[in-house]
Amino acid sequence: MSEYNDKIREISQRLLKECQVDMVIGFRKGSMPMMNEPCFIKNAKDAAQLVWDSNCGINLANYLTNRTEKIGIIAKGCDSRNIVTHIIENKISREQLVIIGVPCQGMIDKHKTTSMFAGDIQDVTEDGGKIKITVNGQVNELDKADVLQKNCAVCTHRNPVIYDEMVADPVEEQNVDRYEDVRQIEAMNPEEKWNYFEELLSPCIRCYACKNACPLCYCPTCFVDESKPQWVGKGQDPTDVRTFHFLRAFHCGGRCTDCGACERACPVGINMRVFTKKLEKDSFEQFGWEAGLTLDERPPLDTYRPDDPDEFIK
Amino acid sequence: MEHMGIEPDRIHYSWISSAESTKFVEVVKEVTEKVKALGPNQHFAKHEAKVA
Numbered sequence: 001m002s003e004y005n006d007k008i009r010e011i012s013q014r015l016l017k018e019c020q021v022d023m024v025i026g027f028r029k030g031s032m033p034m035m036n037e038p039c040f041i042k043n044a045k046d047a048a049q050l051v052w053d054s055n056c057g058i059n060l061a062n063y064l065t066n067r068t069e070k071i072g073i074i075a076k077g078c079d080s081r082n083i084v085t086h087i088i089e090n091k092i093s094r095e096q097l098v099i100i101g102v103p104c105q106g107m108i109d110k111h112k113t114t115s116m117f118a119g120d121i122q123d124v125t126e127d128g129g130k131i132k133i134t135v136n137g138q139v140n141e142l143d144k145a146d147v148l149q150k151n152c153a154v155c156t157h158r159n160p161v162i163y164d165e166m167v168a169d170p171v172e173e174q175n176v177d178r179y180e181d182v183r184q185i186e187a188m189n190p191e192e193k194w195n196y197f198e199e200l201l202s203p204c205i206r207c208y209a210c211k212n213a214c215p216l217c218y219c220p221t222c223f224v225d226e227s228k229p230q231w232v233g234k235g236q237d238p239t240d241v242r243t244f245h246f247l248r249a250f251h252c253g254g255r256c257t258d259c260g261a262c263e264r265a266c267p268v269g270i271n272m273r274v275f276t277k278k279l280e281k282d283s284f285e286q287f288g289w290e291a292g293l294t295l296d297e298r299p300p301l302d303t304y305r306p307d308d309p310d311e312f313i314k
Numbered sequence: 315m316e317h318m319g320i321e322p323d324r325i326h327y328s329w330i331s332s333a334e335s336t337k338f339v340e341v342v343k344e345v346t347e348k349v350k351a352l353g354p355n356q357h358f359a360k361h362e363a364k365v366a
Contacts, residue, residue, distance in 0.1 A: 194319025194357055239360050241342055278317050313327045
């Protein structure tokens, strides 16, 4: 990973020095292990703060919305797809961006690793496919493959789809079954489905971390905050909690790249990706669409084609 | 909606022209029968106001 760091810093420094960009959006070390934080670097001398490792799961495309300056942005596969989505949706223009592509081999699942150990995690280091976690002074070695974020384990676009500079050679893409979890839910009967989601959402505290972390959720006023009309109750009633989650998912239909930012941000560890993934699967199966792969095609939900599927209309 | 556990027979999409009154009647009858067969909806209903 250190060669990634060097290259990221070198490119960022050059871009800032040559005034090609006003700032670089990247990650710097957080105050806690596994919590790298997004940062805006505006001076070439600060570029040394930038880091890259397996704890950069936050989707940086989130910070591009309606920006007016010229921006260099570090982008792994999913970030790059969300940047494409942002450009398509006119939230930023391509000319404003210098995209520094980072081939990605997956991010560490913070919830999973934390729950594996009784004490506080003091330090996390990585070396190739191995992760060393220090808990109470004891070093535990894990395979990175065992603690990958769930969305990273089934990711099929690890390399940036759009970039101006590339930090390293592309990594090999995975050939995996992306939708096994969705199919498991589809196979349930209505009652089982209902109970599955009831249990899934029961710990939700409506903190909205999921929507704040999501690069797609950029509406000036979210539907949950509107009061005239009030689309959804603001309390903890299970009906309102569920309405929030499934409506948010619908707003991401045909746009979600399964970057996992929502699940990663959730303080109580809800896998709300099962909502967005169903829509992602439908987009793929019915419209052959995967979000954020190209600037040249409009998304299926804002185009009409005579062969759009319509079997559901009776 | 179906994915979340709403019974498929409760949801119905139709395309009916304003000139197709017979089709409209047929569809309404069909949907009503299906929903009656399912009974009252238990989900997505707030049964009582929650007091904090």
